[in-house]
Amino acid sequence: MSDYRLYYSPGTCALAPHIALEELGLAYEAAPVLVAQGDNQKPEYLAINPRGRVPALRIRDADGERVLTEVPAILIYLAGLKPQARLLPTTGEPLARAIEWMSWLTSSVHAHAFAQVFRPARFVSDENLHAPLKARGLELLDLAYRDIEQRLQGREWALGADYSLVDAYLLVFYRWGNRVGVDMRARYPSYTRQAEAVVARPAVQRALQQEQIVVWES
Numbered sequence: 001m002s003d004y005r006l007y008y009s010p011g012t013c014a015l016a017p018h019i020a021l022e023e024l025g026l027a028y029e030a031a032p033v034l035v036a037q038g039d040n041q042k043p044e045y046l047a048i049n050p051r052g053r054v055p056a057l058r059i060r061d062a063d064g065e066r067v068l069t070e071v072p073a074i075l076i077y078l079a080g081l082k083p084q085a086r087l088l089p090t091t092g093e094p095l096a097r098a099i100e101w102m103s104w105l106t107s108s109v110h111a112h113a114f115a116q117v118f119r120p121a122r123f124v125s126d127e128n129l130h131a132p133l134k135a136r137g138l139e140l141l142d143l144a145y146r147d148i149e150q151r152l153q154g155r156e157w158a159l160g161a162d163y164s165l166v167d168a169y170l171l172v173f174y175r176w177g178n179r180v181g182v183d184m185r186a187r188y189p190s191y192t193r194q195a196e197a198v199v200a201r202p203a204v205q206r207a208l209q210q211e212q213i214v215v216w217e218s
Ligand SMILES: N[C@@H](CCC(=O)N[C@@H](CS)C(=O)NCC(=O)O)C(=O)O
Pocket: 012, 013, 014, 035, 040, 052, 053, 054, 055, 069, 070, 071, 072, 106, 111
C-alpha cells in the first residue's frame, strides 16, 4: 500500500504535480503550506524539506517513508507510477525532449526570469536595484514566452500529438504571466490555445478548484 502527500501552496509551481496526481487518479492528501504566510520557513516544514520550498512529495510505501522535491523529479516519479497513463515518455529522445522542456522551465524561466520579478532580493540586497532587476526579469520573460509561443505553433501539445505533464507544467508559467500583467491571451495565441486545452481537462479543473485559483480572471 502506498500513500502520497503533496505539500503545496496555491498557485505555485506545485500546481504541476497537483495536476499529475489528479491525472493519475492516485489517492493522495494535499497539504497546504502557505508561502504568503511564511509556512514554508517554519520548523515543521523545514523538517520535511530543509530547502523551504514547495512542492514536496511525501512517499510512503513498502520501501518506507521519504520526501521527493523539485518539480521535474516529482513529475517523472509520478508518471512512472502508471506508465500506461502515458503522462510522460519513458525512453530515448521523447524522454530527453520532455526533460529538455522541464529543465529549461525550472531553471531559465522559473529560477532566473521569474525569480528576478518575484524575488529580486535573492539577487541583490540593495533595494534601489530591485525595480531595474524586476524590469530585466520581465524582459527575460518576454524572450521566454516568445520561445514557448514559437515551439507551440502548429503543434497541439508541447511534445507533439500527445498531452503530457510538460503541458501541465507550462500552465504554471502561463498563469504567472497573467499575474505579472502580461496580456497572455493577446500576445501568445498558440500558448493560449494550449493553455485552454490543458484547463479543459477534468483533472486540471479539479486541481485548480482544490487550490481555489483560476487561470483567467473573469
Ligand atoms: N526548483 C524548485 C523551485 C521550488 C520553488 O522555488 N518553489 C516556490 C513556489 S513556486 C517556493 O517554494 N517559494 C517559496 C520561497 O521562495 O520562499 C522546483 O522546481 O521545485
